[in-house]
Amino acid sequence: GIQVEQSPPDLILQEGANSTLRCNFSDSVNNLQWFHQNPWGQLINLFYIPSGTKQNGRLSATTVATERYSLLYISSSQTTDSGVYFCAAHGSGNTGKLIFGQGTTLQVKP
Amino acid sequence: IAGITQAPTSQILAAGRRMTLRCTQDMRHNAMYWYRQDLGLGLRLIHYSNTAGTTGKGEVPDGYSVSRANTDDFPLTLASAVPSQTSVYFCATRPTSGRGEQFFGPGTRLTVL
Numbered sequence: 007g008i009q010v011e012q013s014p015p016d017l018i019l020q021e022g023a024n025s026t027l028r029c030n031f032s033d034s035v036n037n038l039q040w041f042h043q044n045p046w047g048q049l050i051n052l053f054y055i056p057s058g059t060k061q062n063g064r065l066s067a068t069t070v071a072t073e074r075y076s077l078l079y080i081s082s083s084q085t086t087d088s089g090v091y092f093c094a095a096h097g098s099g100n101t102g103k104l105i106f107g108q109g110t111t112l113q114v115k116p
Numbered sequence: 117i118a119g120i121t122q123a124p125t126s127q128i129l130a131a132g133r134r135m136t137l138r139c140t141q142d143m144r145h146n147a148m149y150w151y152r153q154d155l156g157l158g159l160r161l162i163h164y165s166n167t168a169g170t171t172g173k174g175e176v177p178d179g180y181s182v183s184r185a186n187t188d189d190f191p192l193t194l195a196s197a198v199p200s201q202t203s204v205y206f207c208a209t210r211p212t213s214g215r216g217e218q219f220f221g222p223g224t225r226l227t228v229l
Contacts, residue, residue, distance in 0.1 A: 039218065047204060047223055054217035094159075096218075102147050102210060103161040103174055104218055 008033045008097045012107035019083050019114050027078040027110045029093030037096035038069050039104065040078050044089045052078070052091075083114045119143070120221035122207050128227045129197050137192040137224050139207030147210040148190040149174075149218070150182065152203040159206065165190055197228045 009032040019025055031038070040052040053060050053067040055076065060067055064083075069076040080087055090111050094104035123138045139148065150162040151174075161174030165184040179201060181193045194201055207221040 037216070037218070041220075047225075049206065049220040049223075051217065051219060092159075094218075101161065101164050101172060101174065102166065102218075103149065103164060104159070104208075106158045108158055 008105045010095050010105050010107040012110050016111045021116050024081045029076040031074050031095045033097050035095040039094050041092045085114045088114050122221040122224050126225040135194045139190045141209045145209035145211050149208040150192045151206045154203050199228045202228045
């Protein structure tokens, strides 16, 4: 099955800095999503992006399906951006399950 | 308000007891899923349902059962809880089984002693 790897595992930023999180996947995907798990444990949908580029405020994401990677950009980071960012992918098969990466833990310092 | 609700929010349970985690959605999504999240292991699929009346096993189904009597509800039952089932449980939905964005409920934190 698909394997999903994220980097870096941990990231510490000063408020206002920019960052790029990377997600590599081992096979073609029908579904690629980015989530933010906040300190209360909620999984917040950021992007559904099996291919192309999307932007939502200070966040944007790009998936290059042919090269099997996706990037999440955070600009002008804020302390509320802290938490764990997960990339998850679904390939073929009828279970529909998402395979999650191990996550990037982001800490934004004031 | 559209979304996914899970109950209870948290629970402490004695080993050997039976427990049902509830999940209800009002988005009329066909597909529903149960995942567990464990430190160091990420999220893993327990069971899934592509549509009302059907269910399937995920990666870690042992010790769990599900039913899907209607579109909105997808309860997860632990017949006889064991400490290794201590975890955070997330219910998720998707409009269809094959493609589309998957949405997650707020989670249930379960501790089995």
